[in-house]
Amino acid sequence: MSNQTDKATLASMHADHGTTVGQPFCDNAKLSTRNVDVYYADNQAIHDVSLDIGRNEVIALIGPSGCGKSTYLRCLNRMNDTIDICKVTGQLLLDGQNIYAKNQDPVLLRARVGMVFQKPNPFPKSIYDNVAYGPRIHGLTSNKAELDDLVEESLIKAGLFKEVKDRLEAPGTGLSGGQQQRLCIARTIAVQPEVILMDEPASALDPIATAIIEELISELRKNYTIVIVTHSMQQAARVSQRTAYFHLGKLIEVGETNQIFTNPKHELTEKYITGRFG
C-alpha cells in the first residue's frame, strides 16, 4: 500500500520537474544531444533528453530499471535501428555531425562509436579472430604483421594479453566471464573508435572481475570518450567524472559525480542515491 502512494507521489514530483537540473551541457562536446524523444510504437520511452558528453570523459548514466538509460545509450550508435518499431526524434550530434542524418551511414557511425554489451558476447571464434574481426571488415591493416600488432596492442590495452598470449587460437567463448568481457572490450578498441558505449559491462561479473574492468575503464579514458550505463552507484562513483540520473524516461539531473553523490540537487536523485527506491 505504502509503496503505491510512494509511486504516485513520485510521479507527481516528476511532473513538477520537467527540466533537467545541474549541468547537462559542456563546451566542445564530443557528443551533443538535444530534445531526444524515443518511441517504441506508441510508447514513449525517452522524453526530451538534452545532454552533452565531453571529450575524454567518462559519464555514467544511472537510474532505476526501465528509466530509459540503455535506450538512450543505444541511440548514440543507432543500435536502435535494429528494432523496427523504435523511432528516434531530436538532434544527436557526434562532433557536430548529425547521427540520424539521412546521409549518415550507420556502419561508419558504429566504427566510430563502439559498444560493449551487458552480457559478454564474444564470437564463437578464436581469441585472435575475435579481436581481428573489426579491423578485418574495415580494412584497417594492410598485412598480417600489422594485424598481429593491432590484436596484441588491443589485448594489452584491454589488460588481457598476459592471460591469453599463449592461446590466441583458443576459442573466445572458453574464457571466464570477466576475461570474455575484456575480450569484448579489446575487440571494440581494435577498431579504434572515438567513443565507447558500455551497457552495464560488469553486471554479469563477480567483484574481482568488476574491479579489473573498472580499472580498465579509468585507463581507457585517456584515449576514448566513454558512456557507461550502470546499476551500481559505487561503480558510477568510482569510474566516472560526470553522472546523469534518468527517471521514467526523463533526464532528471546531471552533474559532477562527486556533487551528485554527495549533494544531489533534485529530490528524486537524492531518493535514488540514498536507496529509498530503485
Place this chain on the structure above:
Amino acid sequence: MINHNSITQKVERSLKKRYLKEKLFKAMGFASVSVAFLFLLILVSDITIKALPAFVQTQITLEIELNTEKLGINQNSTTVEIKQADFRASIRDALRKQFPDVKKRTQKKDLYSLVSIGAEYQLRDLVLENRAYLGTTKKLSFIADDDVDALVKGVIDRKVEESARRIKNFKLGLIEDLEKNGQIEKTFNWSFFSNGDSREPEIAGIKGAVMGSLYTLLVTLLMTFPVAVAAAIYLEEFAPKNRMVDFIEININNLAAVPSIVFGLLGLAVFINFFELPRSAPIVGGIVLSLMTLPTIIIASRSAIKAVPPSLREAALGLGASKMQTVFHHVFPAALPGILTGTIIGMAQALGETAPLLMIGMVAFIVDIPQSVADPATVLPIQVYLWADSPERGFLEKTSAAILVLICFLIAMNAIAIYLRKKFEKKW
C-alpha cells in the same frame, strides 16, 4: 496464525498424486517407445530375412567350346563383329554335349532354360575382355535361370508332387545331375549391384535405380539448398515486416502441406509439356522434388536462423559490420547445423517420394543405367514398386533387397549430414 503442520499434510497428500502422475507418464512414454522400436525391429528383420537370398546367386559351370569357325569370328575380329556373333549357340552346344540323351523338342527347351537368357551376353562380354579365349575350350560359370535358382535356394520344394511343382521331374533330373557333377554353385550376387533392371529376375540389378536416385537427389539438392537458404535468410533478416511478407510466409507454410502428386502434375504440365524437358529424366524429377522440399527447408532454416542469439548480431553490428556481413559472417555459420538438419529431412523425404515421379514418367521400365541427369531413369522407391508388381517369384526377394538398399542409401545420407553438422557445430 499459519498452521504449518496442516500445510505439510496437505502438501504430502498432493505429493502422492503428483508422483503417481509422473510415474504414469513415464510408463506411457516408455511403452510407446518400446512399441515403436518393436515394430521397427519386426520390419527391418522381416525385410532383411526376405532380402538375404537376393544377395546369393546360383551359377552353372559349363565347358564351352569357343569354336572360331562356328562363331565366325577370330582374335582379330572387331568389337562389332564379336558383338554380333551367336554365343547362344555355343552355350546350347555345351549343354547338349553334357546331356547327349536329350532329343525331344520340349526336353531341349527345358535343357536350354537351365541357364539365364543373360548367359549369352555374359559370354560375349567375357570374350570381349579376353579375346585369347577364342578357339579354346573353357570352363565358365553362367547365371542360372530364376527357377533353377529358386530350386537350389530351396524356395521350390523338390518333395512336392510333380503337378504342383514349377520344375517338372525331367528338368529336376538335369539339375540334380549338374549338382552331382559339382557344376552348380552359389556365389555372392555382385551383379545385383552392377546391373540395371531386367524382366528376368536373375539378372535384374539395382544400379540403375541407385544412379537414378543419386542424380535426382543431386538435382534436388543443387536446386533447393541455395534457393531455400537464400529465401530463409531474406525473409528472416532482410524482409520488411509487412502484409506482403506475411502473405508469402503463409503460402510457404501452405506449400509444405500440398499433396506430393500435385507437384507431379505440375512437373508434367510445366517442365515436360511446356519446357519440353526429357521425359522420365532425373532432371525433371529433381526439379519436381525440389519444389516439394523447398518449403520444408525454408521453414527449418528460418527457425535455425531465428534461434541464433541476438547478442551475436548485436556484437557484429556494434563493431560496424554491415547487415550482410553480420548475416554471412556470424548468423549463417551459427545457423548452419540447424539448416543442414532441415535439409537432410527434406532430402530424405525426397528420396522416399514416389507419387510425383510417377506423373513424369519415371515409372517406365528402363534397362540402361543412366549416365547423366537427362537420361531416362527410375528411382529406388519406384524400383521397389515395379518389382513388387512383377509376377516372377524371383522378384519377391529382389523387392526386399531393393528396400534394404533404399534404407542403406538413407542411412548413408544421414551419416553424411551428421558428419557435416558435427563439423560446423563448434562447441564453444
